[in-house]
Amino acid sequence: MSPLLSVRDLRVGFGHDPEVNQVVRGVSFDVAAGETLAIVGESGSGKSVTALSINRLVDFGGGRIVSGSVKLKRADNSILDLTAATEPQLTKVRGAEIGMIFQEPMTSLNPVLSIGTQIEESFRLHRGLTGKQARAAAKDALDRVRIPDALRRLKYYPNQLSGGMLQRVMIATALACNSRLLIADEPTTALDVTVQAQIMALLAELKRETGMSMIFITHDIGLVAGIADRVMVMQNGQAVEQGELNQILDHPQHPYTQHLLHAVPHFASGQAARTDGKRDSEASVDPALRVDGLTVRFPVTSGVFRRPAGAVHAVEGVDFDLMPGETLAIVGESGSGKSTTARAILGLTKSTRGTFSAVRQEASARQSQRPVQMVFQNPYASLNPRLSIASILAEPVIAAGGRLDVQTRDRMSMLIERVGLPSNSLDRYPHEFSGGQRQRLCIARALMLNPSVVVLDEAVSALDVSVQAKVLDLLVDLQREFNLAYLFISHDMAVVERIAHRIAVMYAGQIVEIGRAAAVLANPQHSYTQRLIAAVPTVSRRKEHFELDTRQVPSLVRQPGFEPAPADWTHFGADHKARTEAPPYSQTAG
Amino acid sequence: MGYVTRRLVTFPLVLIGVSILVFVAIRLVPGDSITAMLGTEAGLLTPQQRVALTAYFGLDQNWLVQYWHWLLGLFRGDLGISVAYGKPVLDVIFDRFPLTLELAFLSMIIALAIGLPAGVFAATHNGRPSDLMVRIFAMVGQSTPSFVVGLLIIYMLSVGFGALPTMGEFSPFWKDPLRNLSQLIFPAITLGLAFAASVTRISRSAMLDVLSDDYVRTARSKGASARSVIWRHALPNALIPVVTLSGMEFGYLLGGAVLVEKIYALPGLGRVVLDAILQRDYALLQGSVLFIAFNFMVVNLLVDLAYSALDPRIRLGER
Numbered sequence: 055m056s057p058l059l060s061v062r063d064l065r066v067g068f069g070h071d072p073e074v075n076q077v078v079r080g081v082s083f084d085v086a087a088g089e090t091l092a093i094v095g096e097s098g099s100g101k102s103v104t105a106l107s108i109n110r111l112v113d114f115g116g117g118r119i120v121s122g123s124v125k126l127k128r129a130d131n132s133i134l135d136l137t138a139a140t141e142p143q144l145t146k147v148r149g150a151e152i153g154m155i156f157q158e159p160m161t162s163l164n165p166v167l168s169i170g171t172q173i174e175e176s177f178r179l180h181r182g183l184t185g186k187q188a189r190a191a192a193k194d195a196l197d198r199v200r201i202p203d204a205l206r207r208l209k210y211y212p213n214q215l216s217g218g219m220l221q222r223v224m225i226a227t228a229l230a231c232n233s234r235l236l237i238a239d240e241p242t243t244a245l246d247v248t249v250q251a252q253i254m255a256l257l258a259e260l261k262r263e264t265g266m267s268m269i270f271i272t273h274d275i276g277l278v279a280g281i282a283d284r285v286m287v288m289q290n291g292q293a294v295e296q297g298e299l300n301q302i303l304d305h306p307q308h309p310y311t312q313h314l315l316h317a318v319p320h321f322a323s324g325q326a327a328r329t330d331g332k333r334d335s336e337a338s339v340d341p342a343l344r345v346d347g348l349t350v351r352f353p354v355t356s357g358v359f360r361r362p363a364g365a366v367h368a369v370e371g372v373d374f375d376l377m378p379g380e381t382l383a384i385v386g387e388s389g390s391g392k393s394t395t396a397r398a399i400l401g402l403t404k405s406t407r408g409t410f411s412a413v414r415q416e417a418s419a420r421q422s423q424r425p426v427q428m429v430f431q432n433p434y435a436s437l438n439p440r441l442s443i444a445s446i447l448a449e450p451v452i453a454a455g456g457r458l459d460v461q462t463r464d465r466m467s468m469l470i471e472r473v474g475l476p477s478n479s480l481d482r483y484p485h486e487f488s489g490g491q492r493q494r495l496c497i498a499r500a501l502m503l504n505p506s507v508v509v510l511d512e513a514v515s516a517l518d519v520s521v522q523a524k525v526l527d528l529l530v531d532l533q534r535e536f537n538l539a540y541l542f543i544s545h546d547m548a549v550v551e552r553i554a555h556r557i558a559v560m561y562a563g564q565i566v567e568i569g570r571a572a573a574v575l576a577n578p579q580h581s582y583t584q585r586l587i588a589a590v591p592t593v594s595r596r597k598e599h600f601e602l603d604t605r606q607v608p609s610l611v612r613q614p615g616f617e618p619a620p621a622d623w624t625h626f627g628a629d630h631k632a633r634t635e636a637p638p639y640s641q642t643a644g
Numbered sequence: 645m646g647y648v649t650r651r652l653v654t655f656p657l658v659l660i661g662v663s664i665l666v667f668v669a670i671r672l673v674p675g676d677s678i679t680a681m682l683g684t685e686a687g688l689l690t691p692q693q694r695v696a697l698t699a700y701f702g703l704d705q706n707w708l709v710q711y712w713h714w715l716l717g718l719f720r721g722d723l724g725i726s727v728a729y730g731k732p733v734l735d736v737i738f739d740r741f742p743l744t745l746e747l748a749f750l751s752m753i754i755a756l757a758i759g760l761p762a763g764v765f766a767a768t769h770n771g772r773p774s775d776l777m778v779r780i781f782a783m784v785g786q787s788t789p790s791f792v793v794g795l796l797i798i799y800m801l802s803v804g805f806g807a808l809p810t811m812g813e814f815s816p817f818w819k820d821p822l823r824n825l826s827q828l829i830f831p832a833i834t835l836g837l838a839f840a841a842s843v844t845r846i847s848r849s850a851m852l853d854v855l856s857d858d859y860v861r862t863a864r865s866k867g868a869s870a871r872s873v874i875w876r877h878a879l880p881n882a883l884i885p886v887v888t889l890s891g892m893e894f895g896y897l898l899g900g901a902v903l904v905e906k907i908y909a910l911p912g913l914g915r916v917v918l919d920a921i922l923q924r925d926y927a928l929l930q931g932s933v934l935f936i937a938f939n940f941m942v943v944n945l946l947v948d949l950a951y952s953a954l955d956p957r958i959r960l961g962e963r
Contacts, residue, residue: 111864141870149867161858166880166955179867211956227866 056127057084058267059108059235064122064137066100066107072118077103079291080122085235090261090268092282092299094275094314096518097489100291101271105237108269109152110136110144126151129234150180153228157240159220163212169223170208176230195226199256217388218249222256229260236268242277246387247545251589254280273519275318276548276591279303287311303593317520321548321592324575330534331380331555331570341375342506342539343399343426348372348408350391350398354611367610368394370563370618372408378506379533381540383550383571385586386560389610392543395560396509399541400428424454427500431512433492437484443470443495444480450502462502469498472535473528490521494528501536509541514549526552547590551575556629559583563610564621569630579624579632651945662937663718663930667711670921670929676703680728680924701727703926714930723934724927728919733931736916740900741935742816744913747828747835748897752890754836759843760886766844767851768874778844785841794834794907801830814911831908835901839893846889850882857881883954891947895940 066078078100085091095101106112108124124136128151136147148154156162164172173192177183183191189208196204199222212220221241228236238257242250258281261268270281278285279299286296287310295308306312320326349372351365369391376382384392397403399410427450430436437446447466448458456462470479473494475487484492493513500508510529514522530553533540544550550557551571558568559580567580578584622634678697682689689697698704702713717724723733766778801807817824854860855878863877900914913932920929952959 109865111861114861114864145867145869147867148865154862154865156858156862158858162862164859164863164877164881165957167877168956175863175868176866213957224862227862 056133057086058089058127059085059269060123060125061104061108062123062125064104064107064124065120066103066112066117067120068117072120076120077117077291078107081288081291081293082122083286083293083296085267085269087234087267088261088265089283090270090281092270092272092278092285093288094272094278094285095288096273096314096520098290099288101288102239104288105154105239105269105271108136108237109148109154110139111148111154126235146180149176149228149233150231151233152235152237153230153233154237154239155221155224155228155241158244159217159224159241160212160244162224163220165212168209168211169215170210173208173223173227173230176227180231191230192226195230196223198229198260199223199226201226216249217245218252221245221249221253225253225256225260229264229266232264232266234266236266237271238268239271240273241270243273247547248387248585248589250277250591254591257281274591275303275315275519276321276593279593280591287314313520315593317523318548318593320594321551321590323587324551324572324577326551327571327575328381328530328553328555329572339377342378342380343376343410343541345372345374345376345395345399345410346408348395348398348410349406350394350403351406362614364611364613364616367563367612367616367618369398369405371621372560372565374558374565374568376507376539376541378539379537380555381533381542381553382556382558383542383544383554384558384560385544385547385550387545387586389562390560391563392560393511396428396511396541396543400426400509424450424503425506426509427503427505427507428509428511429493429496429500429513432516433489433496434516436496437492439484441483442480443482443484446484446495447480447499447502450499454503465502466498469501472532473498488521490517490525493517493525497525497528497532501532504536505538507539507541509543511543512545513542515544515546522549529553547575547587548592559586564618564633567630567632569626569632570628573627573630577626577630579626579630581635583632648945648949651948655941658941659934659938660715663715663934664711666930666933667707667714667926670924670926671707673921673924675924678703680922701725714927718934723931726920726925726928726931728923728925728928733928736928737913737932737935740911740913740916743814743828743910744898744900746817746824747832747901747910747912748894750828750832751835751839751897752894754832755839755843755893756886756890758836758840760847762840762844763847763886764851764874764879766848767855768870770852778848782841782844782848785837786845788838789903790834790838790901791903791907793837794831794904797830797834798907827908827910831901831904831910834904834907835897842889842893843886847882847886850885851878854878854882880954884951887947887950887954891943891950895943898939898943899936 061084062082064078064081065076067073067076069075081100081104083091093101093104103112103117106115107117107119110119112119119137122137126134126136126147128134128147134143134147136144139147163169170189170192173195174183174188177188177191181191192208193204196207201207201219201222207215212223215223224241225236236257241257242253245253254277257268260266268281270278272278282299284296285299285302286293287302287308288294289310295302295306295311302311303315306315348369349367350369351367353362354364354366355362372391372395374382384395386392394403398405441449444466447469448462451462452458466480467477471477475491475494475498479487479495484495487495493516496513497508513529514525517525526549529540532538540553542550542553554571556569557571557574558565559574559582560566561580561582567574567578567583574583575587578587623631624634625631678689678694678701695704702710705713714724721734723737725731726733726736729736762778762782766775769775798808814827815823851874857878860873860878863873868877898913900912900917902914902918904910905912905914913936916928917932917936919925920932
C-alpha cells in the first residue's frame with residue numbers, strides 16, 4: 055500500500071536565484087495513513103518551509119520548489135504530484151485534503167470576519183454548502199473541537215476568544231472537510247503550557263477519531279514524545295536523521311540529534327534544581343530586594359464621564375524577598391501578573407500600593423545608584439538598530455548621570471569579553487549579531503551599572519534550545535562572579551528548573567505557592583501548581599493522554615473598593631508554602 | 645454608543661474654539677469692511693457717514709461685545725448679514741453648498757472607482773512592470789496641480805471636440821439632472837484624479853501589508869481562490885487607511901475648491917470664503933468657516949463610525 059504522502063528529494067529556494075539560495079536541500083520522507091510525523095529542528099532549519107511546500111503555500115512567500123516531488127494520494131486513490139499541480143488544482147486540495155494550522159492563532163484568523171463565517175467558508179468552498187446547512191456544519195465542527203456553547207460562539211469575532219480557543223477554531227476549520235492530512239506548524243508555541251496540553255490532547259483525540267495523518271512541526275522535542283509515531287530531525291535544510299519515535303529519542307545516531315536531545319532542558323520534577331542557594335548557608339545577609347504587599351490595579355471606566363467602574367487587579371498583595379546571589383523564578387501563564395510584577399519593581403508601571411526596597415551592596419566601590427536592571431524577552435526588538443554597541447552599552451551609564459570616561463570604556467570591554475562576544479563588537483551594530491549574541495549584549499547592558507538585582511523577563515524564551523542552554527550557563531556564571539540576584543520571569547518550567555533556587559507560582563495576580571525550587575517542583579501543593587507541572591511536556595512522558603480541561607483564568611476585574619481576603623498560607627517544610635484553597639475557589643474556576 | 649455621545653458633547657466646544665479663532669484672525673488683518681465694500685468710492689464718504697455705516701454693521705463696538713452678539717445670533721440660527729452679498733449669511737451659504745456637496749461626492753466616487761481597483765491591482769502585481777506603471781501614474785496624478793489638470797481638460801475638450809464644459813447659471817441636480825451633470829462632471833474629474841492618485845497609493849500599500857498577514861495565509865490554506873483571498877479576506881482589512889484618507893479629502897472638498905470653481909466658473913463655497921476674505925466680510929467669513937468646520941467634524945464622526953462598521957475590534961469597544 056502506497057503512503058498518503060510521499061516527498062522525494064524536495065529542494066526549495068528563495069530570492070532571485072532559488073537554485074543557489076536553497077533553504078530546503080533534498081528532503082525525502084513518507085507519511086502513511088493515520089501516522090504522525092514530527093519534524094523537529096531549530097529556527098532556520100527549513101522545517102516550516104518544508105511544510106509550506108507540501109500544500110504549495112510557499113509560493114506566496116517568495117519561495118520556489120526547485121526540484122523533487124510531493125506525491126499525494128487523493129481521496130479517489132489517484133496520485134497527484136503537488137509540485138507540478140496548477141493553482142486551480144491546488145485550491146481543491148488545500149482545505150479539502152490537506153488542512154493546516156499555524157503558530158499564532160491570534161493572527162491567523164481574519165479579524166473582520168466572525169469565526170462562524172470563517173468555518174463556513176471551508177464548507178462553501180469544498181462542499182458547496184450555503185446558508186443554514188453551512189451554519190449547521192460549522193456548529194458541528196466547533197462541537198468536534200470541544201468548544202462549549204458552539205452555536206453562540208459562531209457569532210464571535212476572533213478578538214473575543216482566547217488563544218487556546220482560537221487554535222481550536224483553527225483546527226475546526228482545517229478539519230472541516232475531513233482533511234486526511236493535517237499540517238500543524240508549531241501549533242502550541244504561542245500558547246500557555248496548560249493550554250498547550252489541552253490542544254495536544256485534542257489533536258490526539260481527533261487523530262484517534264478520524265484516523266487522519268499529521269505532520270507536526272516543532273522545536274520542542276518534549277512535545278514530540280507525546281504525539282509522534284515517527285520523527286525527522288532537520289538541520290540546515292536537510293533531514294539529518296529520521297526514524298521511529300523511540301529509536302530517535304533513545305538511540306539517536308546523528309551528532310546533531312544527540313546535541314539537540316542533550317541541549318533541550320529536560321524537566322526532571324525538581325531533581326535538576328540548583329543546590330547552591332545562599333539562603334541556607336548565610337542566613338544573616340540582608341536581602342537584595344524585598345517586596346512587600348505589592349499591588350497593581352488598572353482602573354476600568356465606563357459611561358460618558360468615565361466614572362471608575364472597577365479595576366483590573368493585575369497584581370494583588372505580592373510579597374517576597376530575594377537574597378544576593380539567589381535566583382527567584384516567577385512562573386505563571388499569560389495574564390497571571392508576573393510581568394506586571396517585574397515592571398512595577400522597575401518603576402515602569404505604577405504600583406497602587408505596597409513597598410519594595412532594593413538594598414545596595416557594600417562590596418563594590420562603583421555600586422550603582424540604580425540597583426535593579428532588566429533584560430527583556432525579545433533581543434531583536436530591545437536593541438536600537440541605529441546605535442552602535444558602544445553607544446548601547448554607554449547609554450545606561452549616561453542616563454544615570456555618569457560619563458563616557460576611561461572607567462566606563464574599560465567596563466564595556468570587560469563585560470563584552472565576559473559575556474563571550476568578540477572584542478571588536480563595540481564598534482558594530484545590532485543587526486550584525488545573532489539572537490543569542492544579542493541577548494548577551496542585553497545582559498552586558500544590564501550589568502553596566504553594576505546592579506545588585508537583574509530582572510530577566512522571559513529572557514531566554516525567544517532563543518533556540520541550544521543557544522538557550524548556553525545563555526543560561528552564562529547567567530549562572532555571572533551570578534556567581536558578581537553575586538547577582540536574579541528575578542527570573544518565565545513560563546517554561548524546564549528552564550526554570552535549570553536556574554532557580556526558589557520558585558514563586560503566580561495565578562490570577564497572586565502568588566499561590568512559593569518555596570525552594572526542588573520542593574515546589576517535586577512536591578507541588580497548590581492545585582494550580584500541580585496542573586502547571588502536569589502540563590509540562592517531557593521526553594519521558596511518551597504517548598501520555600492529557601485530560602481535556604477547559605478551565606479559564608477567572609476575570610480579574612473587580613468592583614470599586616473590592617479587597618481580597620488576606621492570604622491564608624499553609625506551610626510545608628522550612629521554605630515552602632502554598633495558599634490554602636477555599637472550596638468555592640476551585641469550583642468557580644470551572 | 646457611549647463613544648458617539650462623548651464625541652457629540654465635544655462638538656460645540658470645538659466649534660466655539662474655531663469661531664473665536666476666525667473671529668480674531670480676520671480682525672487682525674489690516675483693512676476694514678466699509679472700504680472693501682465701497683472700493684474707491686469709500687474715499688467720498690464723509691467722516692460722519694463712515695461712522696454711521698460702521699455703527700449700522702455693529703463694527704464700532706469692541707470685539708468682545710461683537711463676538712457676544714454674534715454668538716447670541718448663532719443660537720437663534722442667525723449668522724448675520726453679509727456685507728458683500730447684501731443677504732443673510734445663511735442664505736449665501738445654502739445657495740452655494742449643494743454644488744460643493746455634489747462636487748465633493750462626485751469626486752470621491754471617481755477617486756474610489758479608479759483608486760481602489762488600481763491600488764489592489766498594483767499590490768497584487770507587486771514589483772512587476774504593471775505595478776510600476778500604476779505607481780508612476782499615481783505619482784504624476786498626485787503631483788500635478790488641479791488647475792493644470794482643469795485647464796488641460798478644457799483645452800482637450802475645446803480643441804479635440806470643439807466643445808466647452810457647460811457653464812453659465814448653475815442648475816441643481818433635482819431641477820435638471822443632465823445639465824447639472826454636464827456642468828459638474830469635468831470639475832469632478834479634475835478634483836477626482838488627484839484624489840484617485842492618493843487613494844491608489846494608500847490602498848496599494850495597505851493591501852501589501854495585509855497580503856503578508858497570517859490570516860491571508862490561512863485563507864489560502866483553506867483553498868480559497870486568489871480572487872476570494874484578495875476581495876473577501878484582504879481588502880476589508882486594508883480599508884481603514886483608505887477610509888481615513890477619503891474622509892479627510894472629502895472634508896477638505898466640502899470647504900470648496902477655489903481654483904477649480906474659478907476655472908469652471910462654478911459658484912461654490914470656496915469662492916464665498918475667498919470673497920469674504922477679500923471684502924473683509926466678517927459675518928460671512930465667520931459663518932462660512934464655522935459651517936465648514938462643522939461639516940468637517942461631521943465627516944470625521946462618520947469616518948469613525950465607518951471604522952467600527954469595518955472592524956469588529958473597534959465595534960466591540962476595545963478601544
